[in-house]
Amino acid sequence: MSEIKFGTDGWRGLLARDFTFANVEKAVNAILAHVHYKGMGNKGIVIGYDTRFLGDQFALLATELANKWGMDVYLTDKPTPTPVIAYGVKVKQAAGALMFTASHNPPEYNGIKFIPHYAGPATMEITKDIENHLNNPKEYVSDKKGETSTYNPWKDYKEHLNSILDLSKLKGLKVVVDPMYGAGSDYLPELLEEAGCHVVAINIHKDPYFGGNLPEPNLEHLGDLVEMVKEENAQLGLALDGDADRFGIVDHEGSYYVPNQLIPLMFQYLAKENTTEKRVIRTVATTHLIDKMADEMGFEVTETPVGFKYVGEAMEQGGVLIGGEESGGASIHGHIPEKDGLLVDCLVALMVVSSGPLKEQWEKLLAKYGNFVSKRLDLRVPEDKKAEILNNLKENTPTEVAGLKVVEVNRKDGTKMLLEDKSSWVLFRPSGTEPLLRVYIESDTQETFDKIAAWAKDYLAS
Structure with missing residues (x-):
């Protein structure tokens, strides 16, 4: 039987070879043991999944196991984005969430993330404890079986997002949306349409093969979005990865913008709106343009190792306006300490409405701070x-x-x-x-x- 190892963002494996029902049972029991022995089993647990093969069945298995441990389960009723599931942890004040996803990995993979009670990525300490339980499994059946209720955090998440971003300003904006056949397919178009956008949505039907592509929102995989933005004369193209925690952005000319461009642009926009938070978080691999901007604007920069769990940890300490990484993850003040593609897509749309095309914004930024x-x-x-x-x-x-x-x-x-x-x-x-x-x-x-x-x-x- 292949080794189960929790990495920087959970455990992922090749379906049928590594990611089997037997291995998933072992991994889930280790997570549940962590929750139980930390004294949090009475808080319940949120369980979700994306559009990958057997995601709903793995979620049902996890639900049965959690109930045996005596834990109540809030089980989502359909494929749901990781950041939405994470926000559900906060709403329910749960012990955490189990999310079945392999994010932007190829279609033949599935995976599981554990999102702890603070609604962000698991820390190294938590991951080590889970692996300890994995290597030293304990048989446990509660005297009282937990109960399961259907719960989708989407409504709560939408209300929260509208409280931190004024999405009403998006009325009339024409956008093309590409969720890459992933968990954001029902969610991002709805969010933008309710805000009054003219939305053209592509690649939104459920497809565990992701159209034969990787659900990774970079230039190599966003050809459909680039072409449709041009064809529709849209003002913006917005993409998500498989579980909607990463973003991909194309401007009105069909030009793709990397996270190392977008994070500084978001920082600049948010700094104009918010004068109280004076820290910005970036990973060691993310652009130093952020440092140059921070120095000029009076912000403190905190540098972390690569991986959003480190960014999330730093954000938990407070006073942070934005935290981001060059691989396409970001979150902002007032939101959960978890990377969120839905949030970023909406934020970039607001930036375009407020400050004009991304090309103009980027050129002005470089004129001020120098080329990067x-x-x-x-x-x-x-x-x-x-x-x-x-x-x-x-x-x-x-x-x-x-x-x-x-x-x-x-x-x-x-x-x-x-x-x-x-x-x-x-x-x-x-x-x-x-x-x-x-x-x-x-x-x-x-x-x-x-x-x-x-x-x-x-x-x-x-």
């Missing part, structure tokens, strides 16, 4: 060489990169080298699942970026 070129390279290296390369980077960190002196080394997550021009940096991190090294590079010119990229490739080849 950011990108992640996925460079293939043999699995047995990954640790050796990373250890060598740690023990013999280069003092110069592409002719620029290394002035600071950051080991918060991998090895990050900040360079003497004060605009350029390069970060090496391993992929946890593939024979790849992730190399994140940022500079203020394409020429310098290209030199650093060439240096990184040569370094790994040497």
Whole structure:
């Protein structure tokens, strides 16, 4: 039987090989043991699923197991976005939620996330406790069986979103929506239509194969959205990943905007609206344009390791206007500490209504703060060489990169080298699942970026 391991965002596995009913039962029992032995079993638990194969059946199995542990269950009645399920935890003041999803992974995968009582990603401490119960399973059947009720947090979530964003301002905006056949298919179009938008929705029928594509909202997979925005002369294209916790944005010309562009733009917009929260959170791999803006606007920047669970933890400490990561996750003040594609799509729509096309907003931002070129390279290296390369980077960190002196080394997550021009940096991190090294590079010119990229490739080849 394959190993069950909870990673940065739960456990995912290949259906029928890894993600089987037997393995799901083991994983769910470990989560329920964590809840029970932390004394929270009497608070009940929310259970949801997305559009992947057998999601509803895995949710029913989890419900039966939770009832045996004596826990009441709030079971969603249809595929539901992860951030909506997370908000349901807050509404019900539950012990947490079990969400069956493999997010943006290929269709042959499914997975399970545990969302604790604070409605954000599980911390490392919680994950370790769950794995401890997984490795030391305990038989437990409560004297009193828990009860199950049908619950979809959507209505509560919508009311909350309307309380933190004035969606009435969106009236008349023409948008194309692409939920990528995922859990947001019924939700995002409804949210925008109720706000008065003219919505053209594509890829919204239930399809566990995700149209033969990856439900990952980046340029490579958003060709349908790009074409439809142009065809419909829409003002904006809005996408979601498989469980709707990540966002994808296309402007009125069909140009795709990466998170490293959108997070600074959202930061700028929110800073005009809110003068009380004075912190911004970004991961070690996210653009330093945020730092430059924060310095000018009087904000404090908190840098975290990669993974939204670290961003969420930092947001829990309070005083945070926005937290984001370059892989497409963000949340804002007043919301749950969980990444939320629905929230971001609505926020970007408001930005366009308020401040004009994204292209104009981005050009103005660069005119003010200078040019930024950011990108992640996925460079293939043999699995047995990954640790050796990373250890060598740690023990013999280069003092110069592409002719620029290394002035600071950051080991918060991998090895990050900040360079003497004060605009350029390069970060090496391993992929946890593939024979790849992730190399994140940022500079203020394409020429310098290209030199650093060439240096990184040569370094790994040497």
